[in-house]
Amino acid sequence: MTTTADRSTTPTNGLPQERRLVTSIPGPKSQALQARKTEAVSAGIGVMLPVYVVKAGGGVLVDVDGNSLIDMGSGIAVTTVGNANPDVVAGVQQQVADFTHTCFMVTPYSGYVEVCEALNRLTPGDHTKRSALFNSGAEAVENAVKIARAYTKRQAVVVVEHGYHGRTNLTMALTAKNMPYKQSFGPFAPEVYRVPTSYPYRDRGLKGPEMAQIAITRIEKEIGAANVAAIIIEPIQGEGGFIVPGDGYFSAMADFATANGIVFVADEIQSGFCRTGDWFASEYEGVVPDMITTAKGIAGGLPLAAVTGRAEIMDSVHAGGLGGTYGGNPVACAAALGSIRWMEEQDANGLAKAIEAVMLPRLTSMAERFPAIGDIRGRGAMIAIELVVPGTMDPDAGLAATLNTFCHANGVVTLTTGTYGNVFRFLPPLTMPIPLLEEALGILEQAFEAATS
Numbered sequence: 001m002t003t004t005a006d007r008s009t010t011p012t013n014g015l016p017q018e019r020r021l022v023t024s025i026p027g028p029k030s031q032a033l034q035a036r037k038t039e040a041v042s043a044g045i046g047v048m049l050p051v052y053v054v055k056a057g058g059g060v061l062v063d064v065d066g067n068s069l070i071d072m073g074s075g076i077a078v079t080t081v082g083n084a085n086p087d088v089v090a091g092v093q094q095q096v097a098d099f100t101h102t103c104f105m106v107t108p109y110s111g112y113v114e115v116c117e118a119l120n121r122l123t124p125g126d127h128t129k130r131s132a133l134f135n136s137g138a139e140a141v142e143n144a145v146k147i148a149r150a151y152t153k154r155q156a157v158v159v160v161e162h163g164y165h166g167r168t169n170l171t172m173a174l175t176a177k178n179m180p181y182k183q184s185f186g187p188f189a190p191e192v193y194r195v196p197t198s199y200p201y202r203d204r205g206l207k208g209p210e211m212a213q214i215a216i217t218r219i220e221k222e223i224g225a226a227n228v229a230a231i232i233i234e235p236i237q238g239e240g241g242f243i244v245p246g247d248g249y250f251s252a253m254a255d256f257a258t259a260n261g262i263v264f265v266a267d268e269i270q271s272g273f274c275r276t277g278d279w280f281a282s283e284y285e286g287v288v289p290d291m292i293t294t295a296k297g298i299a300g301g302l303p304l305a306a307v308t309g310r311a312e313i314m315d316s317v318h319a320g321g322l323g324g325t326y327g328g329n330p331v332a333c334a335a336a337l338g339s340i341r342w343m344e345e346q347d348a349n350g351l352a353k354a355i356e357a358v359m360l361p362r363l364t365s366m367a368e369r370f371p372a373i374g375d376i377r378g379r380g381a382m383i384a385i386e387l388v389v390p391g392t393m394d395p396d397a398g399l400a401a402t403l404n405t406f407c408h409a410n411g412v413v414t415l416t417t418g419t420y421g422n423v424f425r426f427l428p429p430l431t432m433p434i435p436l437l438e439e440a441l442g443i444l445e446q447a448f449e450a451a452t453s
C-alpha cells in the first residue's frame, strides 16, 4: 500500500510505546480510587476497566500504578489524532491563556468560524454549506432534528435498527438498544420510526438494495414519505456493532430521501474524521448527505460537536433558534483546529488504512483457527469481529466478555459493542505504532486460546 502517511513521526507524548505491567490490573492505587468512585459517583455511571489514567499518548495509556496499557479504544473513537496530540495541546494552551469563554452568541471569536469553515470544506459535496457547533454528539443529533423539522415543516423522523444516536430524551428515542440506554427512562419522544437496516451477516443473503427496499416500503406504507422530516443513519453503525451496510443500502436510502424532500442525515459522530480511512464514511459510497453530525474525533478529546448541512436547510431556522451557552467553546475550537490540521498534514486517512492493512489479514487468519469468529468487518481503524457459537449464528456475548477480561488483565484496553453484546471492536488511535498493534492482536489471540481450549 502506498500512502504519504509516515508513522515514524506520529506523536507519543514522550511515553515509551510499550505494554508494561508492574502490578495486576487494576493495580492497588486504581483499586483505591475505584473505591472512592463508588462512594462519590452515581452508580449509573459505569466503568468498564477501572484503571485510573495519569498520562497517555501514541498508542498507550499509563495508569496511576505505573502500568502502560495498549489503547485499542481511543476513549470510544475520540483521540483519533492520539492523546494529548501536540497540535491540540499547543492550540488549547494558547487559547486557554487568552480567554476561556465569551459565549459565541454574545460576543463571538474567530475559532468558531474557522471550525465551521473547515467542516464546510471537508464534508462531502461542493454545495454551499453552513455549520453550527454544540457540546456533545447527542446534542448535535437533537439539533439536526430541530433543523430538519423547521426546514421541511414535517415531524416524523426515521432511524434504523441497531442505530445509536445518544442518551438525551430525543436521542434515546432514536437509539435502538434498550439495555443499558433506555431501560426505565421513558416515556420517549414521539414521531420516531425505526425501519430495517442492512446487516449483511444476519440478513439471510439479502443485499443492501433489497434491505433498502424493505425499509423504504415500510416508510411509504406505515409513515408516508411526505410526513418524514429526516432519515438519520450511521454510515457504519458504532454502538450497534460496527455494522457495515451492504453495498447500495446507504446510497439507496439517501436517494429515496432526496426524491421525497426528506433531509438525509449521516450520523458520522463515530465514523467521521478519518476513522475509516476517509474523512467521512459516507464518501465510501459517494453519498452526499444533506446534513452530517460530527463529534468524537473532531477535537482530539475536547468536547465539541457539529451539524453541517446545505445552506438553505441550515439557514431555515430563525435567529436564536439554535445554540447553547457553551456550544463551540473557544478552547474546544482551538483543539479542533489543531486536530484537523494534524489530520490534513499527516495523511490521517493513510494512517487509518495502514491499521486496516495490519488488522484484517491477522483477524482473518485468527478466524481460520477460531470458528467463534463469525464475521470480520469495518474499515480503516474501525474494525470488529462478531462472536458466535461455532457452527451457528447465535451471538456469544459471554465469549466477548471473557476475551475482554483477558485482554484487560494483560494490558490491552479493548471494547465490546453491539445489540447482542457479542461484537469485539477495535478503535486504535491513528498514532498507534504498528508493533504495538501487532502485540495487542497477539494478546487477543492468546485470549482466544485461553477461552476455547
Ligand SMILES: *Cc1c(COP(=O)(O)O)cnc(C)c1O
Binding pocket: 135, 136, 137, 138, 139, 141, 164, 165, 166, 167, 234, 238, 239, 267, 268, 269, 270, 271, 295, 296
Ligand atoms: C457516541 C455517539 C453519539 C452520541 O455522542 P455523545 O457525545 O456521547 O452524546 C451519537 N451518534 C453516534 C453514531 C455515536 O457514536
